[in-house]
Amino acid sequence: MExxxxxxxxxxxxxxxxYASLYGSKVLLAILTLIIGLWIIKYIVSGVDKALKVAKxxxxxxxxxxxxxxxxxxxxxxxxxxxxxxxxxxxxxAIFGAAGLAVGLALQGSLSNFAGGVLILLFKxxxxxxxxxxxxxxxxxxxxxxxxxxxxxxxRKTIIIPNGPISNGSIVNYSLSPIRRVDMVFGIGYDDDLKxxxxxxxxxxxxxxxxxxxxxxxxxxSELADSSVNFTVRAFVNSADYWGVYFDMQEKVKLTFxxxxxxxxxxxxxxxxxxxxxxx
Numbered sequence: 001m002e003x004x005x006x007x008x009x010x011x012x013x014x015x016x017x018x019y020a021s022l023y024g025s026k027v028l029l030a031i032l033t034l035i036i037g038l039w040i041i042k043y044i045v046s047g048v049d050k051a052l053k054v055a056k057x058x059x060x061x062x063x064x065x066x067x068x069x070x071x072x073x074x075x076x077x078x079x080x081x082x083x084x085x086x087x088x089x090x091x092x093x094a095i096f097g098a099a100g101l102a103v104g105l106a107l108q109g110s111l112s113n114f115a116g117g118v119l120i121l122l123f124k125x126x127x128x129x130x131x132x133x134x135x136x137x138x139x140x141x142x143x144x145x146x147x148x149x150x151x152x153x154x155x156r157k158t159i160i161i162p163n164g165p166i167s168n169g170s171i172v173n174y175s176l177s178p179i180r181r182v183d184m185v186f187g188i189g190y191d192d193d194l195k196x197x198x199x200x201x202x203x204x205x206x207x208x209x210x211x212x213x214x215x216x217x218x219x220x221x222s223e224l225a226d227s228s229v230n231f232t233v234r235a236f237v238n239s240a241d242y243w244g245v246y247f248d249m250q251e252k253v254k255l256t257f258x259x260x261x262x263x264x265x266x267x268x269x270x271x272x273x274x275x276x277x278x279x280x
Contacts, residue, residue, distance in 0.1 A: 026084055029084060030081045030084040033077075033080070033081055033084060034077065034078075034081050037077040037080075037081070038074075038077070041070060041073045041074060041077065044069070044073065045066050045069060045070045045073075048065065048066055048069055049062065049066055052065065052066075057121065057122065058121040058124075058144065061117075061118060061121035061122065061146070064146055110147065112164035113146075113147040113148065113162045113163045113164040114146055114147055114163075115164070115167070116162070116163035116164040116165075116166055116167030116168070117144070117145065117146040117147055117148075117163040117167075118146070119163075119167045120144060120149070120163055120166065120167060121144060121146075125171045125173060126141055126144075126171065126173045126175075126176075127141065127144070128141050128142065128143065128144060129141060129175070130173055130174075130175035130176070131173075131174045131175050131239075132151070132171060132172060132173050132174065132175070133171075133172035133174070134149065134151065134161050134166050134169075134171060134172075135161050135165055135166060135169060137151055137153070137159050137161065138151075138153065139151035139152050139153040139154070139157075139159060140152050140153075142158070145163075146163075147162065147163060148160050148161060148162055148163060149161050149163055149166060174239065174242075175239060177239065178238060178239055179212065179215070179236055179237070179238060179239065180236070180237060180238075180239050180242050181234055181235065181236050181237075182233075182234070182235045182236075182237055182242060182245050182246050182249070183232065183233070183234055184232070184233045184234075184235075184246065184249055184250070185222070185230050185231070185232055185233075186201065186230070186231050186233065186253050186257075186264070187225065187227075187228030187229060187230045187231070187264055187265060188228060188229050188231070188257070188262050188263060188264065188265070189228065189229070189262075189263040189264075189265045190228075190229060191263075192229070192262045192263055193262070194221070194229065196260065196262065197229075197231065197257070197262055198219055198221070198231065200253075200256055200257070200260060200262070201219045201231055201233055201253070202219050204249065204252050204253065204256065205217055205219065205233065205235055208235075208245060208248070208249070210237050210238070210241040210244065210245050211235045211236065211237055211245060212236045212237060212238070215236035216236070217234060217235045217236060218232075218233070218234045219231060219232075219233050219234075220232050220234075227265050227266065228264075228265045233249070235249075
């Protein structure tokens with residue numbers, strides 16, 4: 001019995017020595033490759049992080065790109081290590097490829113929004129805090145995410161807009177320039193004093209300290225309309241003063257016109273009635 005047990009033990013021992021000599025060097029090489037590879041990946045990701053900071057890429061995009069690069073490199077490293085120890089990796093690669101294709105087809109819209117988010121964060125047509133008009137919505141940019149842009153409107157609404165349509169559409173950024181032009185139209189009646197109205201408008205523009213006097217501010221007769229003679233006022237202001245000047249000027253013009261005897265007409269229509277004699 002002892003002889004049988006010893007022979008079996010020697011058999012397993014011989015097999016262990018054979019497997020160790022056959023796979024031992026491969027396993028050790030694979031472990032060494034894994035350790036060195038993880039260190040290299042960490043070094044590469046650190047270099048990418050520094051490059052993105054130098055390029056002043058948005059933190060949201062920078063973090064995402066770093067994680068994406070790290071994940072891709074680690075997957076490639078693990079596949080390489082598996083092949084070194086004799087594991088067949090062809091089937092794994094085929095599975096990953098098929099899964100990637102299926103996910104890509106299922107998430108076409110999301111991938112479009114992702115690509116749009118990357119473009120927005122890279123080229124920066126607007127930033128957090130800017131007042132913009134996107135896809136027919138106006139508001140201040142609250143947050144720029146990878147897939148969406150979040151706006152806050154003046155009436156405290158939160159609007160979430162996918163980045164795909166934004167990157168393929170027109171973007172109006174009112175905050176890029178520190179100066180904006182306020183365009184206003186004021187009408188007077190046809191019987192009112194034309195020169196007097198123009199002088200009043202010019203005086204009101206000159207008296208407002210928020211209107212930039214060094215710019216080409218204009219008061220022009222712009223239209224002989226159906227019910228009124230219209231003046232266009234173009235005044236340049238700092239962007240922060242835009243709405244303040246606009247609303248204040250509406251009130252000042254109405255009060256001043258009333259005080260000076262100038263009318264602001266409203267649409268009207270004259271109806272003439274003719275009596276037709278009956279023929280006997």
